Amino acid sequence: MQLADIKTVYFIGIGGIGMSALARYFKRRGLSVSGYDRTETPLTRALVEEGIPVHYEARPEAIPPAGPDTLVVYTPAVPAKFPEMLKVTEGGYSVLKRAQVLGLISRGMQCVGIAGTHGKTTTTTITTHLMKTAGLEPSAFLGGIARDFAGNYVHGASDWVVVEADEYDRSFLNLNPEIAVILSVDPDHLDIYGDHGQMLETGFRAYAQRVQPGGRLLVRHDVVHHFEGLENVHAQTFGVGAGDYCAQNVHVRDGAFHFDLRDPLGHVIKDIRTALPGRHNVENAVAACAVTLLAGGTEDALRKGLASFRGIARRFETVLRSDKIVIVDDYAHHPTELEAAIGAARELYPGKTIRGVFQPHLFSRTKDFAAGFALALDELDEAILIPIYPAREEPLPGVSSQLIYDKMRLTNRRLLSDEQMLEATAELSDGVLLLLGAGDIDALVPKIVDQHQKPVQHG
Incomplete structure (x- = not known):
């Protein structure tokens, strides 16, 4: 199915943070959007206020008729025997997982895919904010409610799109990023991968190899050894105290973190301020700065963007x-x-x-x-x-x-x-x-x- 062919979209599990961002994207494009979720939440109520009908019990009859312009999007959290899932899988519908739809949307765009077992939402949101501050006008699909955007979907005016590259269920293998970031590769989702070695090989290394020809791979300096020997992929590194993009002189002053940022050429941007708490967030900020610089952002945009970033709901x-x-x-x-x-x-x-x-x-x-x-x-x-x-x-x-x-x-x-x-x-x-x-x-x-x-x- 081509993106341009879609006129009607139905979501099974519309209230999830990733699913609701997709629903908002399609609604913004003028399509007919509706869906089911198990529980009414502030997020589903917000969708209803935006003109997206949501119901909270199985109603197969509420699903729009199957057709060449109708797409059903589902989350793996919904059981296969759920009545609505049974109808769409047996009824001739075009059915895609959330990750597949994200891949469909990002294809043909300049995609920034931010991966890692933790830090994805914060780094994706900071990156989006910095790129907007730099005038790069990206679209973005966020895994949290960003205070600066009052939501989890950002509608941009350029070909740039910033997305969370989720390792769960190998979802990130649906992406072909122009710039890929890998923040962390700690063991997680072993119910999917079996063990950490398989997670690295069939997950993160496979994702790194999906970077576009001529694209960039940014990896945290202390895990870059996991990405040695990849064909046609050269990784640059980032970190605190080490890396091609490096935060130096990190300290707390007046209740906020400050640091100097050194780039791969040795240029240093002095005394950048961020209200984000913790050295792990300084590291996330360095990754976001690196992406923004690679995309064409300026030193001034980094300073202004990090100083003005207001954070994300439920992230410290x-x-x-x-x-x-x-x-x-x-x-x-x-x-x-x-x-x-x-x-x-x-x-x-x-x-x-x-x-x-x-x-x-x-x-x-x-x-x-x-x-x-x-x-x-x-x-x-x-x-x-x-x-x-x-x-x-x-x-x-x-x-x-x-x-x-x-x-x-x-x-x-x-x-x-x-x-x-x-x-x-x-x-x-x-x-x-x-x-x-x-x-x-x-x-x-x-x-x-x-x-x-x-x-x-x-x-």
């Missing part, structure tokens, strides 16, 4: 700051991401007590990385574990948050239900509270914040 998002307590909401769902979030809190709030609530995401990930989660959470002063968010998965025998709890060495830790956690966090009166996880913990955030605002309102 400060949801409450008072004289006594700071509450931060973060999407961290991998051990490395937990370490980064806790480390950022330590650096930004030295001397304060750092507490964390963690909701593990997926039974399979909990099983694979229980020891890593335990090690990361041991860096907190106090930890609360709540039940696993299952997402697309069925329970696994013997796998629960208890698995992580039992491997932790931190004595000040608790295993609580959601309700017990709300009671426990309501009693806090000082320090920093990190709310960590990629599940539905974000639905509890307003309740936690409200508990700490009420005394202020009535005091």
